Amino acid sequence: MSVAERSADEKAKEHGGIGETIKVIIQALLIALVFRTFLYHPFNIPSGSMMPTLLIGDYLFVSKFSYGYSRYSFPIDLSFIHGRILGSKPERGDIAVFRLPRDPETDYIKRVIGLPGDKIQMKNGVLFINGEPVKRERIDDYLGETPFGEQVRIRQYRETLPSGVSYVTLDMTETGEKDNTEVYEVPPDHYFMMGDNRDNSTDSRFLQFVGYVPAENLVGRAEIIFFSVDEGAPVWAIWKWPETLRLNRFFELL
Structure with missing residues:
Protein backbone atom coordinates (compact mmCIF):
# COMPACT_ATOMS: atom_id res chain seq x y z
CA MET A 1 0.00 0.00 0.00
CA TYR A 40 -37.93 10.40 36.19
CA HIS A 41 -37.46 14.05 37.04
CA PRO A 42 -34.32 14.87 39.08
CA PHE A 43 -35.07 17.32 41.88
CA ASN A 44 -32.92 18.88 44.57
CA ILE A 45 -34.18 20.13 47.93
CA PRO A 46 -33.75 23.91 48.24
CA SER A 47 -35.35 24.51 51.66
CA GLY A 48 -35.97 22.89 55.04
CA SER A 49 -39.76 22.68 54.74
CA MET A 50 -39.72 18.87 54.54
CA MET A 51 -37.25 18.26 57.37
CA PRO A 52 -36.45 15.81 58.82
CA THR A 53 -37.60 13.59 55.93
CA LEU A 54 -35.77 15.64 53.31
CA LEU A 55 -32.77 17.86 53.92
CA ILE A 56 -31.29 20.76 52.00
CA GLY A 57 -28.73 19.18 49.70
CA ASP A 58 -30.72 16.00 48.99
CA TYR A 59 -31.12 15.04 45.33
CA LEU A 60 -34.15 12.94 44.40
CA PHE A 61 -35.66 11.05 41.53
CA VAL A 62 -39.34 11.90 41.07
CA SER A 63 -41.39 9.41 39.03
CA LYS A 64 -43.52 11.18 36.45
CA PHE A 65 -45.48 8.11 35.39
CA SER A 66 -46.90 7.56 38.91
CA TYR A 67 -49.56 10.25 38.43
CA GLY A 68 -49.61 10.23 34.65
CA TYR A 69 -48.91 13.27 32.52
CA SER A 70 -50.27 16.79 32.31
CA ARG A 71 -49.27 20.05 30.63
CA TYR A 72 -46.65 20.52 33.37
CA SER A 73 -44.99 17.12 32.93
CA PHE A 74 -42.76 18.21 30.09
CA PRO A 75 -39.85 20.65 29.70
CA ILE A 76 -42.13 23.00 27.76
CA ASP A 77 -45.68 23.99 28.68
CA LEU A 78 -48.07 21.98 26.48
CA SER A 79 -51.14 24.08 27.20
CA PHE A 80 -53.31 22.08 24.80
CA ILE A 81 -53.23 19.14 27.27
CA HIS A 82 -56.07 19.34 29.77
CA GLY A 83 -56.22 17.26 32.95
CA ARG A 84 -54.08 14.13 33.29
CA ILE A 85 -53.58 11.11 31.07
CA LEU A 86 -52.32 7.58 31.75
CA GLY A 87 -52.02 7.99 35.49
CA SER A 88 -53.39 7.07 38.89
CA LYS A 89 -54.39 9.37 41.72
CA PRO A 90 -52.01 10.34 44.53
CA GLU A 91 -52.37 8.53 47.83
CA ARG A 92 -52.48 10.22 51.20
CA GLY A 93 -48.93 10.39 52.54
CA ASP A 94 -47.17 10.57 49.17
CA ILE A 95 -44.34 13.09 48.83
CA ALA A 96 -45.15 14.94 45.64
CA VAL A 97 -43.56 17.60 43.46
CA PHE A 98 -46.04 20.06 41.99
CA ARG A 99 -46.21 23.39 40.20
CA LEU A 100 -47.21 26.25 42.45
CA PRO A 101 -50.77 27.26 41.45
CA ARG A 102 -50.08 31.01 41.56
CA ASP A 103 -46.71 30.63 39.78
CA PRO A 104 -46.60 27.54 37.52
CA GLU A 105 -42.91 28.14 36.76
CA THR A 106 -42.03 27.21 40.36
CA ASP A 107 -41.73 23.63 41.66
CA TYR A 108 -42.69 22.79 45.25
CA ILE A 109 -42.34 19.53 47.15
CA LYS A 110 -44.71 18.63 50.02
CA ARG A 111 -46.62 15.68 51.44
CA VAL A 112 -50.14 14.86 50.24
CA ILE A 113 -52.35 15.22 53.32
CA GLY A 114 -55.83 15.98 51.98
CA LEU A 115 -57.63 14.26 49.12
CA PRO A 116 -60.58 15.73 47.19
CA GLY A 117 -63.54 16.22 49.53
CA ASP A 118 -61.50 15.93 52.74
CA LYS A 119 -61.83 18.38 55.61
CA ILE A 120 -58.43 19.33 57.05
CA GLN A 121 -57.73 21.31 60.21
CA MET A 122 -54.91 21.95 62.69
CA LYS A 123 -55.78 22.18 66.40
CA ASN A 124 -52.97 22.96 68.86
CA GLY A 125 -50.46 21.48 66.44
CA VAL A 126 -52.46 18.27 65.92
CA LEU A 127 -53.61 17.38 62.41
CA PHE A 128 -57.29 16.53 62.00
CA ILE A 129 -58.65 14.77 58.90
CA ASN A 130 -62.41 14.69 58.51
CA GLY A 131 -62.88 15.54 62.16
CA GLU A 132 -60.59 12.81 63.49
CA PRO A 133 -57.14 13.52 65.03
CA VAL A 134 -54.21 11.87 63.31
CA LYS A 135 -52.16 9.64 65.61
CA ARG A 136 -49.20 11.65 66.92
CA GLU A 137 -46.43 10.17 69.10
CA ARG A 138 -43.63 12.18 70.74
CA ILE A 139 -40.16 10.83 69.94
CA ASP A 140 -36.58 11.97 70.65
CA ASP A 141 -35.70 15.55 69.76
CA TYR A 142 -34.18 16.41 66.41
CA LEU A 143 -30.67 17.80 66.79
CA GLY A 144 -29.98 20.66 64.42
CA GLU A 145 -27.72 23.67 64.13
CA THR A 146 -28.34 27.39 63.93
CA PRO A 147 -26.67 29.42 61.13
CA PHE A 148 -24.01 30.24 63.75
CA GLY A 149 -23.17 26.59 64.39
CA GLU A 150 -24.94 26.33 67.74
CA GLN A 151 -26.76 23.07 68.45
CA VAL A 152 -30.53 23.29 68.84
CA ARG A 153 -33.09 20.67 69.89
CA ILE A 154 -36.45 20.55 68.09
CA ARG A 155 -39.47 18.51 69.16
CA GLN A 156 -40.22 15.56 66.89
CA TYR A 157 -43.44 13.62 66.48
CA ARG A 158 -44.20 10.44 64.58
CA GLU A 159 -47.44 10.98 62.70
CA THR A 160 -49.41 8.03 61.34
CA LEU A 161 -52.15 8.63 58.80
CA PRO A 162 -55.37 6.54 58.68
CA SER A 163 -53.88 4.72 55.67
CA GLY A 164 -50.95 3.54 57.82
CA VAL A 165 -48.34 5.83 56.24
CA SER A 166 -45.99 7.00 58.99
CA TYR A 167 -43.41 9.78 59.00
CA VAL A 168 -41.73 12.24 61.36
CA THR A 169 -42.67 15.90 61.73
CA LEU A 170 -40.88 18.78 63.44
CA ASP A 171 -42.59 21.17 65.87
CA MET A 172 -40.32 24.18 66.36
CA THR A 173 -42.76 26.13 68.54
CA GLU A 174 -46.00 25.39 70.39
CA THR A 175 -47.50 28.62 69.10
CA GLY A 176 -46.80 28.28 65.41
CA GLU A 177 -48.68 30.51 62.97
CA LYS A 178 -50.67 27.59 61.57
CA ASP A 179 -50.90 25.35 64.66
CA ASN A 180 -54.57 26.38 64.84
CA THR A 181 -56.48 26.86 61.61
CA GLU A 182 -59.87 27.02 60.06
CA VAL A 183 -61.37 23.92 58.47
CA TYR A 184 -60.11 23.51 54.92
CA GLU A 185 -62.47 21.63 52.60
CA VAL A 186 -60.51 20.28 49.66
CA PRO A 187 -62.29 20.97 46.33
CA PRO A 188 -62.89 18.25 43.73
CA ASP A 189 -59.78 17.36 41.70
CA HIS A 190 -57.51 19.20 44.15
CA TYR A 191 -55.09 18.15 46.91
CA PHE A 192 -54.01 19.59 50.25
CA MET A 193 -50.23 19.62 50.70
CA MET A 194 -48.23 20.10 53.90
CA GLY A 195 -44.54 20.14 54.81
CA ASP A 196 -43.20 17.86 57.55
CA ASN A 197 -41.44 20.84 59.14
CA ARG A 198 -44.78 22.20 60.30
CA ASP A 199 -43.68 25.59 61.63
CA ASN A 200 -41.38 26.29 58.69
CA SER A 201 -43.43 25.33 55.65
CA THR A 202 -45.44 27.53 53.31
CA ASP A 203 -48.02 25.03 52.12
CA SER A 204 -51.75 24.59 51.50
CA ARG A 205 -52.57 26.06 54.91
CA PHE A 206 -51.58 29.41 53.40
CA LEU A 207 -54.37 29.85 50.87
CA GLN A 208 -53.00 33.09 49.45
CA PHE A 209 -49.57 31.58 48.74
CA VAL A 210 -50.15 27.90 47.94
CA GLY A 211 -53.71 26.80 48.70
CA TYR A 212 -55.34 23.78 47.14
CA VAL A 213 -53.24 22.18 44.42
CA PRO A 214 -55.03 21.19 41.17
CA ALA A 215 -54.41 17.62 40.03
CA GLU A 216 -52.95 18.84 36.74
CA ASN A 217 -50.22 20.73 38.65
CA LEU A 218 -48.72 17.51 39.99
CA VAL A 219 -45.35 16.69 38.43
CA GLY A 220 -44.66 13.36 40.12
CA ARG A 221 -44.00 11.33 43.25
CA ALA A 222 -40.65 11.45 45.07
CA GLU A 223 -39.22 7.93 45.04
CA ILE A 224 -35.58 7.86 46.15
CA ILE A 225 -32.71 10.03 47.36
CA PHE A 226 -29.88 9.22 44.95
CA PHE A 227 -27.33 11.77 46.20
CA SER A 228 -26.90 14.02 49.23
CA VAL A 229 -24.38 16.69 50.19
CA ASP A 230 -24.06 18.83 53.31
CA GLU A 231 -26.11 22.03 53.37
CA GLY A 232 -24.07 24.87 51.92
CA ALA A 233 -21.51 22.56 50.29
CA PRO A 234 -21.36 23.00 46.49
CA VAL A 235 -22.17 19.73 44.78
CA TRP A 236 -19.47 20.42 42.17
CA ALA A 237 -16.71 20.76 44.79
CA ILE A 238 -15.59 17.16 44.35
CA TRP A 239 -12.25 17.85 46.00
CA LYS A 240 -14.19 18.18 49.28
CA TRP A 241 -15.67 14.71 48.93
CA PRO A 242 -16.21 12.45 50.84
CA GLU A 243 -16.25 14.82 53.85
CA THR A 244 -19.26 16.76 52.51
CA LEU A 245 -21.22 13.73 51.30
CA ARG A 246 -24.03 12.31 53.44
CA LEU A 247 -23.40 8.74 52.35
CA ASN A 248 -26.01 7.34 54.76
CA ARG A 249 -28.73 9.08 52.73
CA PHE A 250 -27.68 7.67 49.34
CA PHE A 251 -30.38 5.47 47.76
CA GLU A 252 -32.83 6.00 50.62
CA LEU A 253 -36.36 5.13 49.52
CA LEU A 254 -39.15 7.61 50.27
Whole structure:
Protein backbone atom coordinates (compact mmCIF):
# COMPACT_ATOMS: atom_id res chain seq x y z
CA MET A 1 0.00 0.00 0.00
CA SER A 2 1.37 3.36 -0.99
CA VAL A 3 1.88 6.27 1.42
CA ALA A 4 -1.02 8.11 -0.20
CA GLU A 5 -3.30 5.09 0.19
CA ARG A 6 -2.30 4.64 3.84
CA SER A 7 -2.96 8.32 4.50
CA ALA A 8 -6.41 8.13 2.89
CA ASP A 9 -7.21 4.98 4.88
CA GLU A 10 -6.15 6.59 8.15
CA LYS A 11 -8.28 9.68 7.40
CA ALA A 12 -11.27 7.48 6.65
CA LYS A 13 -10.83 5.65 9.97
CA GLU A 14 -10.45 8.97 11.77
CA HIS A 15 -13.62 10.38 10.25
CA GLY A 16 -15.40 7.09 10.96
CA GLY A 17 -14.33 7.25 14.60
CA ILE A 18 -15.56 10.83 14.94
CA GLY A 19 -18.87 9.92 13.32
CA GLU A 20 -19.32 6.97 15.66
CA THR A 21 -18.56 9.17 18.68
CA ILE A 22 -21.11 11.75 17.55
CA LYS A 23 -23.68 8.99 17.06
CA VAL A 24 -23.09 7.64 20.58
CA ILE A 25 -23.40 11.15 22.06
CA ILE A 26 -26.67 11.79 20.20
CA GLN A 27 -28.07 8.45 21.32
CA ALA A 28 -27.09 9.16 24.94
CA LEU A 29 -28.75 12.59 24.78
CA LEU A 30 -31.93 11.10 23.34
CA ILE A 31 -32.04 8.45 26.07
CA ALA A 32 -31.50 11.13 28.73
CA LEU A 33 -34.26 13.25 27.17
CA VAL A 34 -36.74 10.37 27.20
CA PHE A 35 -35.73 9.50 30.78
CA ARG A 36 -36.16 13.11 31.92
CA THR A 37 -39.39 13.74 29.99
CA PHE A 38 -41.39 10.58 30.58
CA LEU A 39 -39.85 8.62 33.45
CA TYR A 40 -37.93 10.40 36.19
CA HIS A 41 -37.46 14.05 37.04
CA PRO A 42 -34.32 14.87 39.08
CA PHE A 43 -35.07 17.32 41.88
CA ASN A 44 -32.92 18.88 44.57
CA ILE A 45 -34.18 20.13 47.93
CA PRO A 46 -33.75 23.91 48.24
CA SER A 47 -35.35 24.51 51.66
CA GLY A 48 -35.97 22.89 55.04
CA SER A 49 -39.76 22.68 54.74
CA MET A 50 -39.72 18.87 54.54
CA MET A 51 -37.25 18.26 57.37
CA PRO A 52 -36.45 15.81 58.82
CA THR A 53 -37.60 13.59 55.93
CA LEU A 54 -35.77 15.64 53.31
CA LEU A 55 -32.77 17.86 53.92
CA ILE A 56 -31.29 20.76 52.00
CA GLY A 57 -28.73 19.18 49.70
CA ASP A 58 -30.72 16.00 48.99
CA TYR A 59 -31.12 15.04 45.33
CA LEU A 60 -34.15 12.94 44.40
CA PHE A 61 -35.66 11.05 41.53
CA VAL A 62 -39.34 11.90 41.07
CA SER A 63 -41.39 9.41 39.03
CA LYS A 64 -43.52 11.18 36.45
CA PHE A 65 -45.48 8.11 35.39
CA SER A 66 -46.90 7.56 38.91
CA TYR A 67 -49.56 10.25 38.43
CA GLY A 68 -49.61 10.23 34.65
CA TYR A 69 -48.91 13.27 32.52
CA SER A 70 -50.27 16.79 32.31
CA ARG A 71 -49.27 20.05 30.63
CA TYR A 72 -46.65 20.52 33.37
CA SER A 73 -44.99 17.12 32.93
CA PHE A 74 -42.76 18.21 30.09
CA PRO A 75 -39.85 20.65 29.70
CA ILE A 76 -42.13 23.00 27.76
CA ASP A 77 -45.68 23.99 28.68
CA LEU A 78 -48.07 21.98 26.48
CA SER A 79 -51.14 24.08 27.20
CA PHE A 80 -53.31 22.08 24.80
CA ILE A 81 -53.23 19.14 27.27
CA HIS A 82 -56.07 19.34 29.77
CA GLY A 83 -56.22 17.26 32.95
CA ARG A 84 -54.08 14.13 33.29
CA ILE A 85 -53.58 11.11 31.07
CA LEU A 86 -52.32 7.58 31.75
CA GLY A 87 -52.02 7.99 35.49
CA SER A 88 -53.39 7.07 38.89
CA LYS A 89 -54.39 9.37 41.72
CA PRO A 90 -52.01 10.34 44.53
CA GLU A 91 -52.37 8.53 47.83
CA ARG A 92 -52.48 10.22 51.20
CA GLY A 93 -48.93 10.39 52.54
CA ASP A 94 -47.17 10.57 49.17
CA ILE A 95 -44.34 13.09 48.83
CA ALA A 96 -45.15 14.94 45.64
CA VAL A 97 -43.56 17.60 43.46
CA PHE A 98 -46.04 20.06 41.99
CA ARG A 99 -46.21 23.39 40.20
CA LEU A 100 -47.21 26.25 42.45
CA PRO A 101 -50.77 27.26 41.45
CA ARG A 102 -50.08 31.01 41.56
CA ASP A 103 -46.71 30.63 39.78
CA PRO A 104 -46.60 27.54 37.52
CA GLU A 105 -42.91 28.14 36.76
CA THR A 106 -42.03 27.21 40.36
CA ASP A 107 -41.73 23.63 41.66
CA TYR A 108 -42.69 22.79 45.25
CA ILE A 109 -42.34 19.53 47.15
CA LYS A 110 -44.71 18.63 50.02
CA ARG A 111 -46.62 15.68 51.44
CA VAL A 112 -50.14 14.86 50.24
CA ILE A 113 -52.35 15.22 53.32
CA GLY A 114 -55.83 15.98 51.98
CA LEU A 115 -57.63 14.26 49.12
CA PRO A 116 -60.58 15.73 47.19
CA GLY A 117 -63.54 16.22 49.53
CA ASP A 118 -61.50 15.93 52.74
CA LYS A 119 -61.83 18.38 55.61
CA ILE A 120 -58.43 19.33 57.05
CA GLN A 121 -57.73 21.31 60.21
CA MET A 122 -54.91 21.95 62.69
CA LYS A 123 -55.78 22.18 66.40
CA ASN A 124 -52.97 22.96 68.86
CA GLY A 125 -50.46 21.48 66.44
CA VAL A 126 -52.46 18.27 65.92
CA LEU A 127 -53.61 17.38 62.41
CA PHE A 128 -57.29 16.53 62.00
CA ILE A 129 -58.65 14.77 58.90
CA ASN A 130 -62.41 14.69 58.51
CA GLY A 131 -62.88 15.54 62.16
CA GLU A 132 -60.59 12.81 63.49
CA PRO A 133 -57.14 13.52 65.03
CA VAL A 134 -54.21 11.87 63.31
CA LYS A 135 -52.16 9.64 65.61
CA ARG A 136 -49.20 11.65 66.92
CA GLU A 137 -46.43 10.17 69.10
CA ARG A 138 -43.63 12.18 70.74
CA ILE A 139 -40.16 10.83 69.94
CA ASP A 140 -36.58 11.97 70.65
CA ASP A 141 -35.70 15.55 69.76
CA TYR A 142 -34.18 16.41 66.41
CA LEU A 143 -30.67 17.80 66.79
CA GLY A 144 -29.98 20.66 64.42
CA GLU A 145 -27.72 23.67 64.13
CA THR A 146 -28.34 27.39 63.93
CA PRO A 147 -26.67 29.42 61.13
CA PHE A 148 -24.01 30.24 63.75
CA GLY A 149 -23.17 26.59 64.39
CA GLU A 150 -24.94 26.33 67.74
CA GLN A 151 -26.76 23.07 68.45
CA VAL A 152 -30.53 23.29 68.84
CA ARG A 153 -33.09 20.67 69.89
CA ILE A 154 -36.45 20.55 68.09
CA ARG A 155 -39.47 18.51 69.16
CA GLN A 156 -40.22 15.56 66.89
CA TYR A 157 -43.44 13.62 66.48
CA ARG A 158 -44.20 10.44 64.58
CA GLU A 159 -47.44 10.98 62.70
CA THR A 160 -49.41 8.03 61.34
CA LEU A 161 -52.15 8.63 58.80
CA PRO A 162 -55.37 6.54 58.68
CA SER A 163 -53.88 4.72 55.67
CA GLY A 164 -50.95 3.54 57.82
CA VAL A 165 -48.34 5.83 56.24
CA SER A 166 -45.99 7.00 58.99
CA TYR A 167 -43.41 9.78 59.00
CA VAL A 168 -41.73 12.24 61.36
CA THR A 169 -42.67 15.90 61.73
CA LEU A 170 -40.88 18.78 63.44
CA ASP A 171 -42.59 21.17 65.87
CA MET A 172 -40.32 24.18 66.36
CA THR A 173 -42.76 26.13 68.54
CA GLU A 174 -46.00 25.39 70.39
CA THR A 175 -47.50 28.62 69.10
CA GLY A 176 -46.80 28.28 65.41
CA GLU A 177 -48.68 30.51 62.97
CA LYS A 178 -50.67 27.59 61.57
CA ASP A 179 -50.90 25.35 64.66
CA ASN A 180 -54.57 26.38 64.84
CA THR A 181 -56.48 26.86 61.61
CA GLU A 182 -59.87 27.02 60.06
CA VAL A 183 -61.37 23.92 58.47
CA TYR A 184 -60.11 23.51 54.92
CA GLU A 185 -62.47 21.63 52.60
CA VAL A 186 -60.51 20.28 49.66
CA PRO A 187 -62.29 20.97 46.33
CA PRO A 188 -62.89 18.25 43.73
CA ASP A 189 -59.78 17.36 41.70
CA HIS A 190 -57.51 19.20 44.15
CA TYR A 191 -55.09 18.15 46.91
CA PHE A 192 -54.01 19.59 50.25
CA MET A 193 -50.23 19.62 50.70
CA MET A 194 -48.23 20.10 53.90
CA GLY A 195 -44.54 20.14 54.81
CA ASP A 196 -43.20 17.86 57.55
CA ASN A 197 -41.44 20.84 59.14
CA ARG A 198 -44.78 22.20 60.30
CA ASP A 199 -43.68 25.59 61.63
CA ASN A 200 -41.38 26.29 58.69
CA SER A 201 -43.43 25.33 55.65
CA THR A 202 -45.44 27.53 53.31
CA ASP A 203 -48.02 25.03 52.12
CA SER A 204 -51.75 24.59 51.50
CA ARG A 205 -52.57 26.06 54.91
CA PHE A 206 -51.58 29.41 53.40
CA LEU A 207 -54.37 29.85 50.87
CA GLN A 208 -53.00 33.09 49.45
CA PHE A 209 -49.57 31.58 48.74
CA VAL A 210 -50.15 27.90 47.94
CA GLY A 211 -53.71 26.80 48.70
CA TYR A 212 -55.34 23.78 47.14
CA VAL A 213 -53.24 22.18 44.42
CA PRO A 214 -55.03 21.19 41.17
CA ALA A 215 -54.41 17.62 40.03
CA GLU A 216 -52.95 18.84 36.74
CA ASN A 217 -50.22 20.73 38.65
CA LEU A 218 -48.72 17.51 39.99
CA VAL A 219 -45.35 16.69 38.43
CA GLY A 220 -44.66 13.36 40.12
CA ARG A 221 -44.00 11.33 43.25
CA ALA A 222 -40.65 11.45 45.07
CA GLU A 223 -39.22 7.93 45.04
CA ILE A 224 -35.58 7.86 46.15
CA ILE A 225 -32.71 10.03 47.36
CA PHE A 226 -29.88 9.22 44.95
CA PHE A 227 -27.33 11.77 46.20
CA SER A 228 -26.90 14.02 49.23
CA VAL A 229 -24.38 16.69 50.19
CA ASP A 230 -24.06 18.83 53.31
CA GLU A 231 -26.11 22.03 53.37
CA GLY A 232 -24.07 24.87 51.92
CA ALA A 233 -21.51 22.56 50.29
CA PRO A 234 -21.36 23.00 46.49
CA VAL A 235 -22.17 19.73 44.78
CA TRP A 236 -19.47 20.42 42.17
CA ALA A 237 -16.71 20.76 44.79
CA ILE A 238 -15.59 17.16 44.35
CA TRP A 239 -12.25 17.85 46.00
CA LYS A 240 -14.19 18.18 49.28
CA TRP A 241 -15.67 14.71 48.93
CA PRO A 242 -16.21 12.45 50.84
CA GLU A 243 -16.25 14.82 53.85
CA THR A 244 -19.26 16.76 52.51
CA LEU A 245 -21.22 13.73 51.30
CA ARG A 246 -24.03 12.31 53.44
CA LEU A 247 -23.40 8.74 52.35
CA ASN A 248 -26.01 7.34 54.76
CA ARG A 249 -28.73 9.08 52.73
CA PHE A 250 -27.68 7.67 49.34
CA PHE A 251 -30.38 5.47 47.76
CA GLU A 252 -32.83 6.00 50.62
CA LEU A 253 -36.36 5.13 49.52
CA LEU A 254 -39.15 7.61 50.27
